Amino acid sequence: MKSLTDININAFAEAVRAELGDLTKSEIQELTDGLEADLAEKFAEEGVDFETASAAEYAAELREAAGVTAKPARRKAFSSTALMQNTQDWFRKTQFGTAILEFGISVRPFWWVLRAFVAWFIFAGVFYDFTRGAILLPVFIFISIQWGRKKWFTGKFFTALVLPLNLLALVLLLPAQGMLLIKLNNYANAEQMLRTMPGNDGLRYNGEVVSELKAFDAEGQEVVEPTFKDQRGNAIDLPATQVAYFSMPDIMGMNLYSATQALKTAGVLDGSGGLDTAYIDGATPEDGIVVEVYPPTPGDMVTKFDVIKITLGKK
Amino acid sequence: MDSTQLLKGVLDVAVLAVIEHEDGYGYDIVRRLKQAGLSEVGDASVYGTLRRLFTAGALNSYVVASDDGPHRKYYGINETGIKMLAEQRKSWASFSTQMTNLLSNSRGGKK
Numbered sequence: 001m002k003s004l005t006d007i008n009i010n011a012f013a014e015a016v017r018a019e020l021g022d023l024t025k026s027e028i029q030e031l032t033d034g035l036e037a038d039l040a041e042k043f044a045e046e047g048v049d050f051e052t053a054s055a056a057e058y059a060a061e062l063r064e065a066a067g068v069t070a071k072p073a074r075r076k077a078f079s080s081t082a083l084m085q086n087t088q089d090w091f092r093k094t095q096f097g098t099a100i101l102e103f104g105i106s107v108r109p110f111w112w113v114l115r116a117f118v119a120w121f122i123f124a125g126v127f128y129d130f131t132r133g134a135i136l137l138p139v140f141i142f143i144s145i146q147w148g149r150k151k152w153f154t155g156k157f158f159t160a161l162v163l164p165l166n167l168l169a170l171v172l173l174l175p176a177q178g179m180l181l182i183k184l185n186n187y188a189n190a191e192q193m194l195r196t197m198p199g200n201d202g203l204r205y206n207g208e209v210v211s212e213l214k215a216f217d218a219e220g221q222e223v224v225e226p227t228f229k230d231q232r233g234n235a236i237d238l239p240a241t242q243v244a245y246f247s248m249p250d251i252m253g254m255n256l257y258s259a260t261q262a263l264k265t266a267g268v269l270d271g272s273g274g275l276d277t278a279y280i281d282g283a284t285p286e287d288g289i290v291v292e293v294y295p296p297t298p299g300d301m302v303t304k305f306d307v308i309k310i311t312l313g314k315k
Numbered sequence: 316m317d318s319t320q321l322l323k324g325v326l327d328v329a330v331l332a333v334i335e336h337e338d339g340y341g342y343d344i345v346r347r348l349k350q351a352g353l354s355e356v357g358d359a360s361v362y363g364t365l366r367r368l369f370t371a372g373a374l375n376s377y378v379v380a381s382d383d384g385p386h387r388k389y390y391g392i393n394e395t396g397i398k399m400l401a402e403q404r405k406s407w408a409s410f411s412t413q414m415t416n417l418l419s420n421s422r423g424g425k426k
Binding site for chain 2: 030031033034035037038040041042044045057058059061062064065066067
């Protein structure tokens with residue numbers, strides 16, 4: 001594995017070669033043959049005090065030593081490689097600038113990971129969802145690191161892309177970070193909702209939601225309004241949302257039997273709610289008719305646990 | 316006078332001279348030149364000169380492994396290099412004498 005020093009040396013050597021870009025490939029090869037070894041030797045000799053000249057100056061010295069004059073510069077519209085090198089040269093003009101540059105170079109691996117995250121975030125956001133796309137994140141990071149180490153994509157085309165893509169990643173870093181925070185927040189909220197949502201996290205038995213739980217004592221007598229707690233002492237609430245709602249049928253004018261059947265058909269009378277009947281005007285169950293249903297009124301949503309109050313009178 | 320410009324013309328002979336009696340690797344040769352008073356000599360100039368002299372057949376080269384650093388490429392002068400050095404010594408002696416005379420005679424200017 002290459003050390004950071006090796007990476008820096010390689011980067012500098014590449015910059016020197018870029019400065020010689022007006023020469024032919026064979027000339028560049030001839031002038032820079034063994035350049036990395038020379039730089040490594042200089043580093044080994046000067047240790048931590050290693051401060052190399054700028055790539056432009058180094059390249060100029062190589063030209064002079066080889067007796068090769070610089071060819072007239074062709075006007076170039078823009079060269080990202082030259083811009084990066086000029087920027088580096090500018091930093092190297094002062095000791096403070098060199099220190100900043102060296103620090104920047106030393107944290108490049110962190111940036112390689114960060115830009116991979118941005119690229120992955122956009123890619124996964126467009127083509128996948130983030131959960132399924134997560135498996136691609138290590139791939140993006142690996143590619144970015146290999147590119148950064150100049151192991152892959154070393155052609156001129158890709159080299160020219162480095163600066164624009166890095167700038168793009170830098171610009172998109174904050175939005176991507178913001179979107180990630182929003183996503184994480186959404187996940188957290190969804191998780192919270194799932195945890196607190198009645199019915200989805202309620203009591204289950206054999207895979208089914210338990211919507212009613214009764215307790216009986218040793219004598220088989222039902223315990224009235226028992227409370228249940230889990231292993232952590234938290235009260236067990238039955239999932240209220242699992243309780244079905246039914247539309248109250250219109251039972252006005254029906255006799256008690258017909259009304260009961262109608263309520264059963266509507267699903268209202270399947271539970272423990274039952275009927276609360278009241279008779280008026282001396283009516284009896286035998287001759288009673290429904291004279292009033294209140295509450296609930298027809299069309300109201302009721303559960304089977306609601307008590308249906310009906311008032312019965314004579315026909 | 317900018318000695319850097321003067322140095323460019325004589326770097327070949329300077330490099331040949333410092334390895335005439337003892338082989339050396341690139342950085343070592345830079346150091347020898349600086350110790351000899353050529354403090355403004357640049358690393359790249361020396362490395363470039365070594366490569367050019369090697370290509371011209373004036374130097375031999377071999378690599379020596381190092382336990383505590385990179386392998387070092389040593390350069391040693393060969394027969395061609397020794398001849399080249401001898402010729403350049405003569406040229407330099409002649410040139411420097413002429414220049415010395417020129418500069419001595421011109422001291423005080425025209426009468």
